[in-house]
Amino acid sequence: MTTEITVPTDLWEGDTEGVITAWLVNDGAEVAEGDLVAEVMVEKAQYEIEAPATGRLGIAKEEDEVVSKGSVIATLEP
Amino acid sequence: MTTTTKSASRKLTIARAMAEATAQEMRIDPRVFVMGEDVGPLGGVFGNTRGLHDEFGPERIRDTPISETAFIGAAVGAASDGMRPVVELMFVDFFGVCMDAIYNLMAKNTYFSGGKVKVPMVLMTSTGGGYSDAGQHSQCLYGTFAHLPGMKVVVPSNAYDAKGLMTAAIRDDNPVVFMYHKALQGMGWLGTEKGATVAVPEEAYTVEIGKAAVAREGRDVTLVSLGVGVHHSLRAAQALEAEGFSAEVIDLRSLVPLDRETLRASVAKTGRLIVIDEDYHSYGVSGEIIASVAEHPGCRLRAAPKRVAYPDIPIPFAPTMEQWALPNADKIVAAFHQMLSES
Numbered sequence: 001m002t003t004e005i006t007v008p009t010d011l012w013e014g015d016t017e018g019v020i021t022a023w024l025v026n027d028g029a030e031v032a033e034g035d036l037v038a039e040v041m042v043e044k045a046q047y048e049i050e051a052p053a054t055g056r057l058g059i060a061k062e063e064d065e066v067v068s069k070g071s072v073i074a075t076l077e078p
Numbered sequence: 079m080t081t082t083t084k085s086a087s088r089k090l091t092i093a094r095a096m097a098e099a100t101a102q103e104m105r106i107d108p109r110v111f112v113m114g115e116d117v118g119p120l121g122g123v124f125g126n127t128r129g130l131h132d133e134f135g136p137e138r139i140r141d142t143p144i145s146e147t148a149f150i151g152a153a154v155g156a157a158s159d160g161m162r163p164v165v166e167l168m169f170v171d172f173f174g175v176c177m178d179a180i181y182n183l184m185a186k187n188t189y190f191s192g193g194k195v196k197v198p199m200v201l202m203t204s205t206g207g208g209y210s211d212a213g214q215h216s217q218c219l220y221g222t223f224a225h226l227p228g229m230k231v232v233v234p235s236n237a238y239d240a241k242g243l244m245t246a247a248i249r250d251d252n253p254v255v256f257m258y259h260k261a262l263q264g265m266g267w268l269g270t271e272k273g274a275t276v277a278v279p280e281e282a283y284t285v286e287i288g289k290a291a292v293a294r295e296g297r298d299v300t301l302v303s304l305g306v307g308v309h310h311s312l313r314a315a316q317a318l319e320a321e322g323f324s325a326e327v328i329d330l331r332s333l334v335p336l337d338r339e340t341l342r343a344s345v346a347k348t349g350r351l352i353v354i355d356e357d358y359h360s361y362g363v364s365g366e367i368i369a370s371v372a373e374h375p376g377c378r379l380r381a382a383p384k385r386v387a388y389p390d391i392p393i394p395f396a397p398t399m400e401q402w403a404l405p406n407a408d409k410i411v412a413a414f415h416q417m418l419s420e421s
Contacts, residue, residue, distance in 0.1 A: 021266035022091050022275050029087040039091070041266035046125065063270050 003053040005074040007040060007067050011047045017066050018042040020073065027059040031076070038074070040067060051076060090278040091264025093125030095237035096202070096256075099244035100127070100164060102282045104134055107162065110248055111138040113149050114166030123168055124204050124263045146176035150201065154183045157199040162248060167203040170257065171214045173222070184253045185228030199254075200247045205233075206259040206306060206356055208269050208404055212395040218388070220304065220355070221362030223255050224333035230254040230287050231333040235262065235308035236276045239331055242285025250287065259305040259356075273309045288335035292344070296326035299414055300344040302367050303354035304330040307405060311354050314410035323414070333363065338370045345371050349380035352413050354405050359387040381421035384413045 007018070018040040025037050031051045038049040051057075055076030061067055090098065104110045111134075112127055118141035121128030131139040142149040146167055153163040167173060173180065180201065187195050207216025224231045230252055234240035240258065247254035261269035293308055294315050301311040308329045315325035326344050330337070345351050351371055353364040364385035371377055386405045394400045 019266050021270060022089075022264040024089045024091075024094075024275070026087045026089065026277075039264065039266075044265075044267050046265070063272055 001078065003055060003076040004072045005037065005049065005052060005076065007049065007069050007071045007073060009069045011040070011069065012042050012045070015069065016042055017068050018047070020061050020063050020065050020067060021046065022063060023059060025057055027057060029057050031055065031057050049073070054078070087277055088280070089275050090237040090241070091125070091275045092234060092237045092240040092258060093122070093128065093263045093265060095241035095278050096126040096244050096258065097121075097128050097130060098278075099241045099282070100248070101130055101133060103245060103248045104130070104138065109160065109162045110164065111140065111161065112164045112166070113140045113142050113153060115142055115144055115168050117141060117166055122166065124258070124260060124268070125265055126202065126258070126263070127166070146172055147179055150176045151179040151183065153199050154179060154187065154197060157197045157253075158187060158195050162198050164200040164202060164248060167201060169215050170203040170205050170219045171217050173203075173219065181226045181228070185226060188252070189228060196251045197253050198251045200244070200256055201253065202256040202258065204260050205257045206261055207393050207400060208261050209267065210395055210397050210400060213392040216393040216400070218257075218259075218305075218355070218357040220257060220333055220357045221366070223257070224363065224366070228253070229334065231257065232287055232331060233257045233259070233304045233333060234331065235293075235305055235329050236274045237278050238276050239285050239291070239329075241278050242283050243287065243331065245282055246284040246287050249284065254287065257305070261306050271306060271309050273312065285331070288332045288337060290331055290337035290340040291329045292326065292340070293329045294325070294327040296324040296348065298323045298325060298348055299350040299352060299417070300326045300328060300341075300348045301352050301354060301410060302328045302330065302341060304333070304363070305356070307354040307356055310405055310407050311410060313407035314414075317407060317411050318414060325414075336366070336370065341367060341371055342374050342376065346376065346378065349378060350417060351379065351383040352410060352417070353383070353385045353387070354410055355385065355387045356405055357388060358390050359385065360390050362387065381417045384417055386410050386413050
């Protein structure tokens with residue numbers, strides 16, 4: 001089953017949009033549940049996004065793309 | 079802080095790579111500690127001490143008042159007395175208030191003491207612009223520091239080199255100035271350069287200080303740069319390839335010592351030299367590189383060398399004016415075309 005990586009709704013206060021500043025794993029690589037995979041910046045503060053499951057990473061939002069809470073930024077294929 | 083990704087293709091930003099190198103050295107060497115403005119709970123304005131305060135606490139990760147003269151001077155004293163401090167000058171532009179501590183104390187105490195006193199410290203400092211932070215927060219000043227004897231100077235262009243150079247700098251018995259470009263930190267608001275975020279091994283390793291890297295091999299022209307300029311050069315090389323020209327890109331990585339051998343070997347092969355530097359045009363790195371190649375008796379240039387550097391003006395605040403002044407890939411390609419038309 002494909003798992004979506006979304007921006008957690010409690011990652012930062014308020015509903016401000018953020019930007020993906022770095023992917024810390026290559027597109028197509030295998031990642032394990034709990035791995036740090038990306039960084040999102042909101043008003044000069046950075047937040048970490050972890051993989052919610054184990055699988056092959058498919059990046060949906062590249063660096064510099066704007067994201068909101070709940071945005072799907074990647075998928076994980078088992 | 080060790081980034082907890084087990085994937086073999088784990089990548090780090092330069093900010094994370096610097097923090098990871100520092101943490102790994104602090105775990106094995108109790109003499110290593112960090113001082114600077116906002117290096118503690120905030121994790122550094124540029125992210126390069128993130129996680130360190132949580133792991134090592136306020137005794138070894140010390141937030142300082144805004145008094146660079148005092149804490150850099152204190153670091154020189156600590157280093158002379160057997161510690162291995164890593165201190166941060168938040169923006170290199172602030173060097174004016176603390177230069178005596180840097181170049182009269184840090185850089186010269188070993189010489190003045192006849193070699194009896196070692197000063198094993200790392201001075202890390204941010205460089206560069208591109209995000210409209212104006213003339214007191216955007217300079218590179220590579221040439222200013224590389225000009226003064228007594229300290230090593232390194233400038234990483236990617237996270238792999240940043241981690242290896244930081245580990246090497248902390249282990250070095252000489253003072254090392256570690257100059258990191260803000261646009262390569264992976265901090266978003268300072269610019270995003272994907273090429274700087276690369277695969278980095280989890281274990282500690284060193285990158286030898288004083289060795290340049292051939293970032294791309296080529297036959298027709300040598301592009302020499304450092305820091306963010308390496309990424310401009312790689313993009314220019316790609317554009318030139320589409321025109322049928324093969325450009326070699328040299329990443330200096332270290333200004334002191336300067337790897338003149340690698341420069342000369344590359345230009346001996348290509349016969350053409352363009353230096354790309356975000357520091358000021360005159361009296362700086364670009365002039366030194368060209369002189370180092372041209373003064374060698376074996377030098378055979380097929381064309382007069384060129385430089386794509388920052389114009390000799392204070393850095394403008396207005397985005398359109400700043401972007402006009404910065405080096406970029408288009409300017410490098412244009413310099414190469416100009417070179418061909420002249421020779």
